[in-house]
Amino acid sequence: MAVSSSKLARLGGGALFDAIRIGASRCNIGLALLFLDDDPPEVVFLNEYPAELLGYSHEEMTNVGLFRLATPEDVPTWQRQVARLREGESPPSHFETTLVSKSGTRIPAQLSLADIELDGVRAVVVFFSDITERKAIQARLAEAERLTALGMLSAGVAHEINNPLAYVLLNLEYVRQQLPQIGADPERLEGLLGHVRDACHGAQRVATIVRDLRTFARHDDGARATIDLCDVVEAAINIAGNTLKQAARIVRDYRDGTFVHASASRLEQVFLNLLLNAAQALPGRPERDEIRIYLAREGDRVVAEVTDTGPGIPPHAAARIFEPFFTTKPVGVGTGLGLPICRSIVTAHGGTIDLVPRPGPGATFRITLPAAADARLVTRFVSSHPPPTVGPRGRLLVVDDDVAVGNTLRLVLEREHDVRLVRSAEEALHVLAEDARFDAIVCDLVMPGMGGIDLYEALRRMRSPLAERMIFMTGGAVLPRTRERLARSKNPILEKPFDVAVVRRALERFVPVLEAAPSTSE
Structure with missing residues (x-):
């Protein structure tokens, strides 16, 4: 046991302390006792479990301030909980946090607080446990649920992609047939341009679906950024588009x-889970039913509500709706893991998710999340098409084994730059050995033989400044080892498919751009 003897006398002779100590010795979880009038609260008593978990000796634990056990980002949450207790508010039943061991290792933990009084002295008992294994299981369950959702969406996604692809191909085939007959007929030219615009619209639709599906399917490490929740919801709507259109x-x-x-x-x-649940609860009358999505900021929280006009959730089911493996869907349709995983994800973000009680039919799920402190740092996907600017011509080396992509990239860039196209990283090294006077290299990441990252590392070994002036292109299929090597570079990465505006913005880092000169009138 770790005990602060200097404060033991405050426990009124030690009778209650002895009771806590005996109980703590039989616990398989961490138990700590703190006095609320200490500022910051100090650990007065601790059983063996936390010292072993965090790597401190018992003597060291008696002198460790409470907030030193928390990560810097979690300290404000701990301070708020202590402030609530001092103000006489009821403590939360439990909350998740991250502890820091003596060696600096981060350990996910669950804390529960109990406000007690020991012979007139206000104190708080803290129970905590290592939830590393639970987090690993939750991650595996989340991955299983994600794969289940991908299976459910596959037919709808195929439909969503095949439709725009069909009219892209048809329009391009029509243009191919008509070009030899165009002559000097301006009306026919305008008609062909309309078909080209339709083809571009279809291709952009495919790009949007693939991008949103890739974001959903990506197994990331939970890296966070400041984002607009509207963008997240719209991405989920795009993925589930075909399913939703048939329902509401x-x-x-x-x-x-x-x-x-x-x-x-x-x-x-x-949000994808909530939208699919709502669609599956509806009888398939899109002309009569609706799914309503409400997003707003309320104080220091962002609120999201997903409401459907379905039959609703019976009270007996509503009480168990977030229990693992509980489902109201037919056998083979629901896993019973979707909503529990949703709650786990939202809770990990410091938020809440609840089924809102409401009279009559329909169901509303309400999510609250802490609002971002600085919206100026927002990260979002922007697809814009700024007009080309007039500036000095740059010299670009394009490296891509895909002939169609390489030729097209050269065609769209050679109006503004001098472009040299090669088919492999090996050929690029040969060209650079003869003439390295290029402003930037636009290179595919995955190619037969040497890949883009191999070319980058070869240029680094040669101490060529062009290594830092490379722009990588990728279709998304990148091996883990390549991803690790790529993470060590600071070079721009363009995810295919992309439009010309995206390439121009990336090139602005390496080729100066001048504003277009204003037009003058006579």
């Missing part, structure tokens, strides 16, 4: 200020 019309009610600091892919999984 989507009604959006988005307010301003819905920025949160979160993992976009994990929150997307939450």
Whole structure:
């Protein structure tokens, strides 16, 4: 036991202390006793479990301040909980946090607080346990649920992609047939341009679906950034588009200020699950039913509600709706893991998710999340098409083994730059050995033989400044080892498919861009 003898006398002769100590010796979880009038609260008593878990000796634990056990980002949460206890508020039943061991290792833990009085002295008992194994199981369950959802979506996604691909191919085939006959007929030219615009629209639709699906399916480490929740919801709607269209019309009610600091892919999984649940609860009358999504900032929280006009959830089921493996769906349709995983993800972000009681039919799920402190740092996908600017011509080396991609990239860039196209990293090294006067290298990441990252590392070994002026292109299929090597570089990465505006923005880092000269009139 770790005990602060200097404060033991405050426990009124030690009778209650002895009772706590005996009980703690039989616990398989951590138990700590703190006095609330200490500022900051200090650990007065601790059983053996936390000292072993965190790597401190018992003597060291008696002198460790409470907040030194928390990660810097969790200290404000601990301080709020202590302040609530001092003000006489009821403590939370439990909350998840991260402890820091003596060696600096981060350990996920669950804390429970109990406000007690020991012979007139206000104190708090803290129970905590290592939940590393539970987090690993939750991660595996979340991955299983994600794969289940991908299986459910596959037919709908195929439909969503095949439709725009069909009219892309048809329009391009029509243009191919008509070009030899165009002559000097301006009306026919305008008609062909319309078909080209339709083809571009279809290709952009495919790109959007693939991008959103890739974000959802990506197994990330939960890395967080400041994001707009509207973007997350729209990505989920895009993925589930075909399923939703057959069930209901989507009604959006988005307010301003819905920025949160979160993992976009994990929150997307939450909203995708809620949207699919809502669609499956409806009888397939899209002309009559609706799924309403409400997003707003309320104080220091961002609130999201997903409401459907289905039959609702019976009271006996509502009480168990977040229990693992409980489902109201037919056998083979539901796993009973979707909503528990949603709650786990939302809770890990410091939020809440609840089924809102409501009279009559329909169901509303309400999510609250802490609002982001600084919305200026928002990370979001932007697809814009700024007009080309007039500037000095740069010299670019494009490296891509895909002939169609390489030729197209050269065609769209050679109006503004001098472009040299090669088919392999080996050929690129040969060209650079003869003439290295290029402003930037646009290189595919995955190619036969040497890949883009291999070319980057070869240039680094040669101490060539062009290594830091490379722009990588990827279709998304990157091996883990390549991903690790790529993470060590600071170079821009373009995810295929991309439009010309995205390439221009990336090139602006390496090729100066001048504003277009204003037009003058006579």
